[in-house]
Amino acid sequence: MLMAGGVTDPSRAPVAFGRRAVPQLFEELQQPDQDRRLRALNSLCDLMHDPERIQQTIRAGFLEQLKVLLEDEDPSVRTKTCELLLMLSCKYTASEALLSSSLLPPLSQLLDDSSSSCRRSVHRVMKQLSVWTSGASALLPLVPKLMLKLNEEEDEEALVLLLSTVSCCSRVDVLPALASDGVSLLGQKLSHPSPNIRREAAAAMMTLSVCEDGRQQVCEQALLPVLVGLLREDDIEVQIHAAGVIMYVVVITPGKLQCLDLDAIPVFLDLVSKKKEEEDRRRVLVMYSLRVLTALAEAPDGRRLLLEQLPLLVARSEATEEDENIRRAAQTAVRVITWTP
Amino acid sequence: MAFVSRSHRDPNETYTFSSRPRPVENRPKYRGPPFEQMQSNYGNIMYDRRVVRGNSHGQHIIPTAAQTHPIEIQRQQEMRRRKRAREQFRTMTPEALQGRKHIEIQTELYLEELSNVIVATDTECQTDAFLDKPATPLFIPAKSGKDVDTQIEEGELFDFDLEVQPVLEVLVGKTIEQSLMEVMEEEELACLRAQQRAFNELRNNELAEVKRLQEQERRHSEEKERRIAQQREMLKKERETAEKIAARAYTQQYLADLLPAVFTSLRGHGYFYDPVEKDVETNFFPWLMNEVHKSLEKRYIARELLDTIIQEVAQRRLNTTC
Numbered sequence: 336m337l338m339a340g341g342v343t344d345p346s347r348a349p350v351a352f353g354r355r356a357v358p359q360l361f362e363e364l365q366q367p368d369q370d371r372r373l374r375a376l377n378s379l380c381d382l383m384h385d386p387e388r389i390q391q392t393i394r395a396g397f398l399e400q401l402k403v404l405l406e407d408e409d410p411s412v413r414t415k416t417c418e419l420l421l422m423l424s425c426k427y428t429a430s431e432a433l434l435s436s437s438l439l440p441p442l443s444q445l446l447d448d449s450s451s452s453c454r455r456s457v458h459r460v461m462k463q464l465s466v467w468t469s470g471a472s473a474l475l476p477l478v479p480k481l482m483l484k485l486n487e488e489e490d491e492e493a494l495v496l497l498l499s500t501v502s503c504c505s506r507v508d509v510l511p512a513l514a515s516d517g518v519s520l521l522g523q524k525l526s527h528p529s530p531n532i533r534r535e536a537a538a539a540m541m542t543l544s545v546c547e548d549g550r551q552q553v554c555e556q557a558l559l560p561v562l563v564g565l566l567r568e569d570d571i572e573v574q575i576h577a578a579g580v581i582m583y584v585v586v587i588t589p590g591k592l593q594c595l596d597l598d599a600i601p602v603f604l605d606l607v608s609k610k611k612e613e614e615d616r617r618r619v620l621v622m623y624s625l626r627v628l629t630a631l632a633e634a635p636d637g638r639r640l641l642l643e644q645l646p647l648l649v650a651r652s653e654a655t656e657e658d659e660n661i662r663r664a665a666q667t668a669v670r671v672i673t674w675t676p
Numbered sequence: 677m678a679f680v681s682r683s684h685r686d687p688n689e690t691y692t693f694s695s696r697p698r699p700v701e702n703r704p705k706y707r708g709p710p711f712e713q714m715q716s717n718y719g720n721i722m723y724d725r726r727v728v729r730g731n732s733h734g735q736h737i738i739p740t741a742a743q744t745h746p747i748e749i750q751r752q753q754e755m756r757r758r759k760r761a762r763e764q765f766r767t768m769t770p771e772a773l774q775g776r777k778h779i780e781i782q783t784e785l786y787l788e789e790l791s792n793v794i795v796a797t798d799t800e801c802q803t804d805a806f807l808d809k810p811a812t813p814l815f816i817p818a819k820s821g822k823d824v825d826t827q828i829e830e831g832e833l834f835d836f837d838l839e840v841q842p843v844l845e846v847l848v849g850k851t852i853e854q855s856l857m858e859v860m861e862e863e864e865l866a867c868l869r870a871q872q873r874a875f876n877e878l879r880n881n882e883l884a885e886v887k888r889l890q891e892q893e894r895r896h897s898e899e900k901e902r903r904i905a906q907q908r909e910m911l912k913k914e915r916e917t918a919e920k921i922a923a924r925a926y927t928q929q930y931l932a933d934l935l936p937a938v939f940t941s942l943r944g945h946g947y948f949y950d951p952v953e954k955d956v957e958t959n960f961f962p963w964l965m966n967e968v969h970k971s972l973e974k975r976y977i978a979r980e981l982l983d984t985i986i987q988e989v990a991q992r993r994l995n996t997t998c
Contacts, residue, residue: 384858425865466872545883575877582884586891619877626884633892660881667885 348374350382357388361397369409376404376415383422392423393432405441410450417445417456424463424470433464434473443477451490458496465503474504478511485520491529498524498535505542509549517543518552525561530570537565537576544583553580554589563599566606571616578606578623585630594627595636603627604644607651618658625651625664632672641672648672700724 348371351359360382363375382388392398404416420438423429445457461477464470481501488494498521505512521543524536540558543549553559562584565577581599584590594600606624609617628648631637641648652665702719721727772778942948 384854384861425861466869541880545887579880579884582880583887586884586887588895615874619881622877622881623884626881626888629885630888633888660878664881664885 346374347378347381350378354391356382357391357397358395361392361395361400364400364404369412372404372407373409373412373415376412376419380415380419380422383419386426389423389426389429393429396436398432398436398438402436402438402441405438405445410448410453413445413448414450414453414456417442417453417460420460421456421463424460424467427467430464430467430470434470439473439477443480446480446484451493454488455490455493455496458493458500462496462500462503465500468507471504471507474500475508475511478504479515482512482515482517482520485524491532494524495531495535498532498539502535502539502542505539509543509546512539512543513546513548513552518549518558519556522553522556522558522561525558525565530568530573533565533568534570534572534576537562537573537580541576541579541583544580547587550584550587550590553584554587554593557593559584559590559593560597563594563597563602566599566602571614571620574606575616575620575623578603578620578627582623582626582630585627588634591631591634591637594631595634600628600631600637600640603631604647608647618661621651621661622664625661625668629664629668629671632668638672645669645672700726 348360348363350356357379360375360379364372364379366372366375383392401416401420405413407413407416420433420442424433442457442460445453448454448457461474461481465474478501481497481504484497485494485501488497501512501517505517518540521536521540524532525540527533527536540553540562544553559581562577562580565573566581568574581590581594585594603624607621607628609621625648628637628641632641648665648669652662652669699718700721702724769778
């Protein structure tokens with residue numbers, strides 16, 4: 336609110352008018368009094384919804400002050416500073432400025448913080464930063480540390496955020512995550528009771544399995560049964576991500592064989608044949624399942640099974656199918672199944 | 677015009693004219709239309725152009741009783757001609773060009789005196805001293821109209837409900853504006869995320885296809901490599917077998933007559949021997965030779981001895997004879 340926060344809301348410092356607002360609040364932040372700092376931070380968080388103010392903050396170079404605040408004794412101050420950073424990192428230019436003003440090292444120190452809300456805020460900031468490519472590249476050195484945190488962190492929300500950060504970073508470069516034994520760590524998380532964590536773990540696994548090594552490791556560590564189990568869940572996001580992992584894994588031969596052993600083909604056929612695709616998510620699931628079937632059709636056992644089910648797939652590849660991607664995927668699948676040397 | 681004019685030729689060759697005196701007519705400059713010519717205006721003789729005014733010196737007046745002899749006429753004509761010629765001699769200003777006119781004027785009026793000294797005059801002026809003005813009297817307008825008084829009751833000057841409306845509008849408006857902005861921000865972020873997600877999924881899809889094809893290619897190429905290696909192995913083995921067979925045939929042939937050759941050579945080198953013969957050779961012959969040697973030695977010794985005896989004898993004989 337642009338109105339006088341000090342009068343109406345005791346937890347917020349009063350905001351000056353116009354261009355003076357942000358500089359004055361930052362001056363408040365330098366006061367020794369804890370309370371005032373917290374209130375100033377609250378007001379700043381409110382102001383940062385406006386992109387003009389964000390630009391002002393960056394241009395005036397106030398980000399250095401935030402570095403000091405990140406090492407403050409009061410955990411609520413630290414948490415609030417992280418929230419402020421979250422607001423900043425939602426915008427691209429601001430996140431660039433954040434990264435270039437070397438705020439990451441103190442931020443990564445906070446990962447070991449004692450207060451869980453602070454840790455959660457830090458994870459939120461990191462997740463938001465990792466959405467941008469430059470942020471993801473900057474966070475890559477931190478990935479080993481983050482992977483270690485996977486085991487230590489108990490807070491569910493923080494864990495979810497952590498997993499999505501890892502998956503975003505791995506999209507840029509898979510190697511750090513794989514090197515720190517990512518596959519096995521994520522495999523453990525696949526059987527976590529919370530569906531959110533399972534979903535995020537499956538998503539992270541998907542990014543890891545794009546790389547050849549990742550796929551090999553997934554096969555070696557016998558994670559496919561778990562993944563096929565995840566396919567049978569209700570939450571469609573979990574299904575999608577699990578299908579994605581399997582889609583990548585069955586490209587290599589051991590994956591194919593393992594999948595066929597697990598008798599996964601009927602599951603996928605079932606997914607493909609479902610007709611209720613009003614939601615986009617279901618469409619994605621169908622696409623992934625078609626790709627899995629395509630890959631499985633390269634194995635002789637798979638082909639035999641799929642030849643029997645060919646009409647279903649042909650129906651999918653007809654011109655009546657609205658979604659072009661599904662049609663193309665189905666045509667590829669049919670082509671692979673009916674291929675003869 | 678009612679006048680009578682009489683003119684007749686005099687017998688003396690002079691022309692006379694006489695008419696009754698009449699006032700001069702003011703003749704208009706231009707002859708009017710024939711009908712109007714009948715009018716006759718009497719004009720002022722002073723302003724008549726036909727009347728000669730002024731000095732009559734030098735004017736060309738025709739003498740009334742002019743008895744002009746032809747000589748006179750001739751002389752006059754001569755004079756006129758001479759005058760004209762004289763005039764022609766004198767240089768005069770050339771005739772004015774077409775459209776121009778020569779006018780004689782005097783420039784006196786337009787002359788200006790030029791001098792270095794600029795005519796200057798000093799002037800001064802002085803304002804009148806201020807006169808003290810008396811103070812203006814206070815203007816008190818005359819009282820007019822009626823006296824009226826009023827009393828403000830409670831609540832009339834300030835009505836909260838009316839006054840609060842704009843303030844409230846601003847408050848509510850700003851709040852809603854801010855919240856709208858926040859909601860829009862979140863929506864935008866959500867939209868962005870959804871778009872990103874959709875893109876990611878498509879990308880994953882295509883990536884999986886790419887990976888599958890890549891894998892297929894790799895398998896195919898591996899298979900090809902293996903088959904080629906296999907083929908090469910086979911060829912090598914074949915070649916080896918052929919070489920082996922050739923080698924075997926050759927060795928067989930070579931070894932076929934190796935055996936007799938070996939035996940022959942061995943026999944030639946003396947490896948097959950008769951033991952009795954060998955024994956005889958090894959043992960008997962050296963002993964025999966030794967014995968022969970000894971006996972020959974004895975004979976030689978004897979001969980030597982004989983030689984020495986003979987020589988001694990000969991020597992003694994020689995010594996004794998000398």
